[in-house]
Amino acid sequence: MILGRGISSLSAGEKLHAKLTQAGVGPKRLEKQGEVPASSVKQDRDGVVVTLSIDPKAINALIQKQEDKVNLKSAADFSDFLKNFHEELCDSKKDSKMLNELPESSDPARLDLAKQAANYILQTSGEPLAYGDVSAKNPFSALGRKTLSNIAFDDSGAYTSSERFVAFTEIEHRDQEFGKKITEQIATMSRKDESRSTLWTRLIQSNARATLLSEMSETERAFRGFGTEASERTIAAALKLETNGVNPPELPEYQNLREAKDSVLAAVTDTQGLVAWKMVSVKQLAADSTRLELIEFVSASKDATAEKNPPQEATAASKAPANPVSQAKASRWLSLYATIGAY
Known part of the structure; x- marks a missing residue:
């Protein structure tokens, strides 16, 4: 708990962290989560167990605008990734190895989201679902273009192949719909001013491409050669x-197209128990109307320790001394498991 400062003087991350120290995690939730490392379990004066594996500075680092750097390897390998995924899906369908990847997490909401992405792919392909107890709804439909781009081109292991594939197909679908509207607009302007049809075509297309680039990751830009x-x-x-x-x-x-500033990627659960990815503002997360159940760092590190014990590795990374390398690994993405009545 943060003491000695007025709530109005706290940063957004500190306010959220102050609220999270009051967030309860019930026994059933802990059973589903699996063994919780002792270092990440805290008990308040009312005897409510709180699971935390993050600190205010880490939250602040995530909500601050970070430099978007190109991942040349991901850009170069992305065509092969799409090709291999398509081939495996055609050959093995729901038994595809890439389709059945699961994230390094013991949290049921995180696992359900990965399974949901696989189910969505199978449903759109006209195939039987792989997971009968999980929805087949697109888990990325509420995200902005830039977030989808970051997920699709993230080859760190933070997201499964199915999730990356769905994120990219969602981008392609939205870009195509936008492209149809652009084509209609060009045709309208050309009919109004036939003498400058070529000019209107070039101008509108340039403005449209600038709009896409404004919400495109640097890695996607390199992949497309824009x-x-x-x-x-x-x-x-x-x-x-x-x-x-x-x-x-x-x-x-x-x-x-765009999302609110100062927002983080969250796994939100609606009142029906369905989970979905959503960018949620820190202010909304800190509001009294939002009940937070768990906040967890998931490290994208592929070292041996993480392979053997991912939950403990994630907690250790969040509590480690200020080391730029370890912080970069632990801060690849943040999953906030929340129940928000508005959804």
């Missing part, structure tokens, strides 16, 4: 000068 958002904006600005003062039309809406 320029930068800044370069596309420059091209569009130059083309606009040729319209003789006629402003280009506002671009059509892109479904779930």
Whole structure:
């Protein structure tokens, strides 16, 4: 618990951490979670068990804007990843090895989300589901484009092959829908001004590509061989000068393009018990209306210790001294397991 400072002076991470120290984890939840490391279990004065494996500084680091660096290996290997996944799915269907990957986590919500991604793929392929007790709903439908891009091109092991594949297919679906609207807009402008049809086509396409690039990870950009958002904006600005003062039309809406600032990736459970990925603002997580059950770091490290004992490794990483390398491994992604009445 944070003492000696007024709540208004606390950072967003500290406020959330202060609330999490009051979050209860019931006995049934602990049984489903499996053995909980003693170092991550805390008991408050009311005898309620609280499971924490993160500190305020770690939360703050996650909600701060971090530099988006290109992963050249992931970009170079992504076509092969898609090809191999398709081939395994066609050959082995629900018995595909890649389809049946599960994350290094003992939390049932995290495992259900991975299984749900596999079920979604099988359902859209017209195949029997692999997991009868898990939903086949797309677990990524509520996420913004940039988050989907980060998940799809994350080859660290933090996400399963099924999850990466679903995230990418969701991007492709949304981009195609956006592309159809762009094509219609170009056709409309060309009919209105046939003499400058080529100009309107180039200008609208440049603005559309800049919109996609604004919510595209650097690794995806490298994979697609695109320029930068800044370069596309420059091209569009130059083309606009040729319209003789006629402003280009506002671009059509892109479904779930952006997410709120200061938000973290969370596994949320609705009142029906269904789980889904969602970017949730720290303010909402800290609100009185949000009941948090568990907060857990999941390390993407592939070393031997993590392989043998992932939950303990995750806790150790979050409590380790300030080491840039270990913090980078532990901070690849944060899973917040929450029950939020609004969902």
